[in-house]
Amino acid sequence: MDLTWPQLLPLIFMGVMGLSLLAYVVLDGYDLGVGILLPFAEDDEKDLMVASIGPFWDSNETWLVLGIGVLLVAFPFAHGLVLTALYLPVAVMLFGLILRGVSFDFRVKARAAHKWLWNALFAAGSLIAAMAQGWMLGSYLTGFQGSGWPLAFSLLIALTLPTAYAVLGSGWLIMKTGEDLQRKAVAWGRATLWPMGLALAAISIATPLVSPTVFDKWFQMPTLIALLPIPVACAVAFFAAWHVLSRPRVVAAGYGWVVFASTVLIFVLAFVGLAYSLYPYIVLDRMTVWEAASAHESLVIIFVGVAITLPAIIAYSAFMYRVFWGRASALSYLPPPPATPATPAGDEVTGRA
């Protein structure tokens, strides 16, 4: 097919939007996951868990703003349609994100006696946001039908997406912590990996069943074979994670990162599968990428911006991750001490002081 520039631009933006939503799900996924796991940790471990995501969460959440921003900039018609249909789950997600985002800061600044409240709001906010996102994904895939099987399907994803985030969060903690907390993170990972796997399998089976369009795209003979690598790679990644999680010695030998990496790989593969199912629709069966796109000259002006700034954004985000590379340590607004023998840190310097 010969693509002209005006036809190509909407596709590029579809790609940018998809990739920023993928970046969001992976990046905010691990910090929502850590939030969901928070109630299962001891009080002093909670500080370290929060410290492990403290410098990152804001920039992770910004990928959501970019994803929604691109939807708005490049596909204003779909933007209105999708967000109006998702009114309630969006509001619920926003409540979750508000509570989670502010609790980060309040929990170490408010008086110590109130810390439990902010911890609870932090965990609740993370869980609510994750469930609402699952619900949104479900109703998006089923074309916003609000009853019967589609409803049950949305409910299924709402209940299972948190387990996927919890696995990511465990993988993150395994990399960023040591000793007791790391052992706990391994146990959490073990407890949530199978539910996540089952959920993914159920979703993969259910999606073609609730949507004939998706069914036709996958279950035709030559294509099915060509697509086979996706589920196979998913299974391999799953068992790699399981292998590491069930052998403490492997984690101790420094291969803990495999859990995080394979979970990310599973997310990426699921995303590729989803993208294939949807193309060329932006709202399944209703609106294609081209029907939803905004005027060409507006796309051009924003394309210039994306082409210049996105590489810079990726570069300085990578720089930020490098600065906070390695095991997490207590966060402080003050310069760290000179290398003197360690004494226990005071309350004020732990967590997000």
Added chain:
Amino acid sequence: MDTLLLSRIQFAANISFHILFPTITIALCWFLVYFRARYTAARGTPAAQGWEEAYYLWTKVFALSFALGVVSGVVMSFQFGTNWPGFMEKVGNIAGPLLGYEVLTAFFLEAAFLGIMLFGRGRVSDRVHLFATLAVAVGTTLSAFWILSLNSWMQTPAGFRMENGVMHADDWFAIVFNPSFPYRLVHMLLASTLTVSFLLAGLSAWQILRGTTNQGTRRALTTGVVAAACAIPLQIFAGDLHGLNTLEHQPAKIAAIEGIWQTERRAPLTLFGLPNEAEQRTDYAITVPGLASLILAHDWDAELKGLNEFPGAHPPVAPVFWSFRVMVGMGVLMLAVSWWAAASLWRARKNDRSGPLPLSRTQLRVLAAMTFSGWVATLAGWFVTEIGRQPFLVYGLFRTADMVAPHAAGMVLTTLVGYLAVYLFLLVAYVLVLMYMAQHPAMPLPASPQAARPAVPVGGPA
């Protein structure tokens, strides 16, 4: 209540809550850069400790305000789609790129460097840390730039053409730098400066009254008073110019601000009164003859257009009228208070810096009472601007009523109540935590390098 009204109230509640925190972070970040620069310059002298302590306390305030700004901003970015889909369908070609540039140039810059700014000391060199702080400051200012450009464009649209009822961009320069944008940007940046100045001065005054000071308190207080005293005349001047600009582009808004019902020459300035929309007059008005014409047209005899010229297309008068007086009243109060305090500081400038602060308890109490005055003026100013634009969403072109999403009123009411409850809770928590931090201003560690400091034991080596 109908969906339109509920959606409007919800939008107004969200944006009003949101704007409280950007107003603080935009200017506070530059103040933090200043504290750091003073600290660096004073290193090795006794003054350094004071600047470091001021930097530490106000970094905490900054971090908290920033978090609230981010979460409420994320709410904003969903609002257009959930409640005003018509807006994006008609105006998306223009509003979209402006919002897109805000995300691309500002939000990521702030978010990525915030972590380094807050927690990076010691992990990066001093120079990189200063660079990160500057990056966050530039980011917040840039985000004000883009969003105000969009908002100004909605007030004074330019550089577009209509095709089948949908707007298309013709001239991006004319869109970004639309006629009211320079005024709005300057006025808002000064509003942010003033809000933070009074916050610095007020919270510090309160610390002194409570006896919970450290060496940073005095630095913060003086910085706040001096900055306020310098910024407020500029703000009044800018506000006056802004009004002239509005008279040119949105005469109906000015008529509502001034309560001018009928077109007249030698229009009087109404200081106070009760706008009575049913009878088309202002009850119990206290007026100064001819002054409105003089202020707005710089001529006693100039003719000013009244509300009668805009039947069905002018804003509700009372809220605009009152909000304007609240804002200007706050401005006058700020002028009086900041100059009064600045004069006392000026007279005592030769005195020993470590002696008692040359402010009386009354002055401290007044400053403490004015801590959040910037919020009041800023909100009032936005109410003038936004309500004064009604019944249009894009001035003169699209009406608000035509853009709203047709949700069931009950659903919008439910989310509205939810938002209001969360915002009220967070606002109370924010103010209480600010006061709590002011009462416990001590840095957890001695800043002198010889003293023993706890290492960072948790989690082992990086």
